[in-house]
Amino acid sequence: MNRWFKQKLGRDVMFVLYAFLTIALLGSVFTYTYVDNRLEANESRLRDLDERVTRLNALWDEWQGAQYASRGYLLFGDVAALERARSKENEFQQEINWFKSVIRTRQGEIFAEDLQNFHDFYFDVILPVTFEYGEARQNGEVTETFIDPETVLSLPTAQRLIEQGVVQYSPERGIDTLGPIEQIETSLADYQTLMESEKEKVYAEWRQNNGILQFLWIASILSFAVLILMFVQPFLRRQSGLISRLSIASDRLLKGEIVDLSDQMVREDEIGTMSRSFNKMAETLRDNERHLIEKNHELQAQQEELIAQQEELQAQQQELEEILEQTQQNEQHLAYRNELTETLAARDSLTAYPEIIEKLVAITDSEVGALVFVGESGSYSVTSHGLNETLTRQLLESENSVLTRAMTLRTTVHSSKQVASDHPLPYPYYMYETAVPVHDPTDDTVIAFIYLVRYKDRFTQTQMGDITSFARQLSLSLLRMRLFEEMTREKGKTERILDSIREAVIYVEHATDDVFVNRPLYEMFPELDEISSNELNELSWNEWRETISTTVDQEDDFLKYTERLFTDDFPHDSVSFSIRKGEMNLQMYAERIIVGGVSKGTLLVFRDITSETEAERLKSEFISTISHELRTPLSSIYGFTELMVKKQLPNDKQAKYLETIHAETERLTHLVNDFLDVQRMEAGSQMYDREQLDVEPVIRDMMTFYEASSLKHQFELITSDDRPYELFADCQKFKQLMSNLLSNAVKYSPNGGKITIELAHHDQSVSIKVKDEGIGIPSEALDRLFDKFYRVDNSDSREIGGTGLGLPICQEIVRGHAGQIHVESVQHKGSTFTVVIPSYEHAIREETPATV
């Protein structure tokens, strides 16, 4: 048995577990059965009690029924009712019999006896007596309404019963009938109470049994948990201890230590098996190690042999590498040549020359080199590689230099010479030079020389061939470069011209569909800048057209016109439109560029005609206004004169009309004069007869005149100091200016008030302020106040006449004197006009700077 346990891990613990489970199961079954039986007994007892109560109630009902029936007979003589009462006897007896059959206790027995006694008394005494009494009443032997005990005693049955002692009788109390009835009622009630208390008891017992059942269930669960804690955990701990010992041993084995697991190896379970296998593995490992060490020695010997072979291979490789280097050198040489050719083909500017000479030096294995260009009138320009200035000068100036000789001979010149010992090289050596002329392919003149120098070896045949062929290539390239530069210069010139004109231009080349535009186009359409800054050169004509069309207010006109550009229906007229909601007015026309009868391209020109359009508009507006202004007084004069000529009018009307005609004629005259003044001033043809003018006395004179003509206004002149206020001004025009300002001040303060004139000196100017306390000017009108024919549009000013030219004339006069005029005003409070004109001294200095 003990051995069986040791053979497998966990067998012992599983055995304990199974044993406990079996005991627990059996115990549970027994307890369950026991408690279940107890519960079953409780329930059947409850059922029995319930039945007793039911029957008790039925019994009570039966008796009550019999009583009612007998009363019915007595009261109404109903024989059927009596029979019904009698018939109850049997049913009553059956119920009593049932109670007798289920007697279990002493109380039950007493109760059954009580029932039987009552039954006998009721059916053997009460009912027969009642019957007899009833018969007697029907026969007329008895007449009283209620039962009289005396009468009852006289009945034969009653007497028999008293004699037999069944009924108790005493002369004081009569027949005792109530005694037995009270007794049975008490008995019934007692029995019922007993049943109820029995029921309570059984319920209590049932609850107790349920409690026991629950306790048993919890207890079995708890005991199971305790078992697991007590047995399973210590077992696992023990087993894992063994396994961890094994794992520590394997760690140590890994580190190469010797491990002894002999105590565990004798075990019979899995740990024992594992330990034995582990031991075997450790031994195998030791064997393998020994084997490997031997093998290693062998391999080292082989490796030494290999190293020897490798060295041999390396020597061979070096040889190959040298050959490869040679090939690469050749390749490099070719690559240089290619690059050189490419450089010559692709470069289009002088920046290529240093690169060219550098490559040429590399190809020919030279030390230094130079490209010497022959300029017009015998000048030279040199691009050199490794050549210092002194050497360059020597080369160009020395009569014996190869270059000079080549220039004279116009052919290739070689030279070789031993170099002096002061040269950096530590040994005497030869220097080989060559100068190869480059001819212009068009007229065979020499345009440049290639100059190369190398040491040690002379130029080989191949190198000379290279140089000569390169010279030919170079001559072609130089020509091409020259042409290209010329073209670029021309193109730049054209671009500059196109950029500096005011018109915006788009040119579409027919052959390539390339589009060229000038800078003014971007200024005219800043929208283009946004879309074209990144993809400028790729935009097609249609994209240009579309972008421009979005800004055009008359988009349809623009599209219709431009649609015709590349068709036979080429537009020869021009079209005008506005862009960006009238911000600018443009005129557009197109031209075909035709070279030798073939149309090469189409030119679209945009001209900014905003100012022309605006001037046109202003002119027409001016004429229209003038005509309107003239027509109004003319209408009056024409109308009133017609009435006077053609109608008979009373005298007062005639006088009034004449007065009106006179006033209107005067107005017309003013208007024409003012109009002519404005025109003259605007055209710049107004001549100012300027002189040194002290304005204070002039203003005082005018003030006196206005003061006399208006009683409602008070005039005041304020001066800042006693110095004279001298201007360089036209006296007549200055008077016109002041007259306009003063008459405005009077006119626009119809309710009178103070009119103040302030004179002040400033650094270089004199200011004149005219201040009134009149109706003032609404702020929205201030901006347009100096516009021609502008009249403040409200009911206050409507009453006051005027040509609408007074202030524009003032402005023109002030400007004519290099001054400024401005106005400040608060509506209903008054206005202040300020004129600032350069002082006499300052004006003279400015006027004649050259002669001073």
Added chain:
Amino acid sequence: MVKILLAEDEEVLRMLVLDTLEDEGYDIDEAPDGLEAYRLIEQNEYDLVIVDHMMPGMTGLEVIEKVRKLPGRQHTKVMMLTAKSQQSDRDCANEIGVDYFISKPFSPLELVKIIGGIVN
């Protein structure tokens, strides 16, 4: 009696037309600007409305444009008396609903004849 409204900002011209027409026995209301003219037309039914074009507040054309939108004023006869006499001004007035167009300067006696023809 024939009722006429005269809207004209120039007092002198207003006097001229008024004097001439009153002699003919017309009942005439006066308006010195566009706003007043509109207010009067809104309140009264006139046989003829004479308006100047250039008036402060509201131009004659603006008055007529608004008047034509009033109920019962679509067919009120309107005469424009204006210093603007170009064809474009006439076309514009015609489009807005001006029935007669007289350009300044005008003959008052001619005007009387024309008005007589309109109202009778």
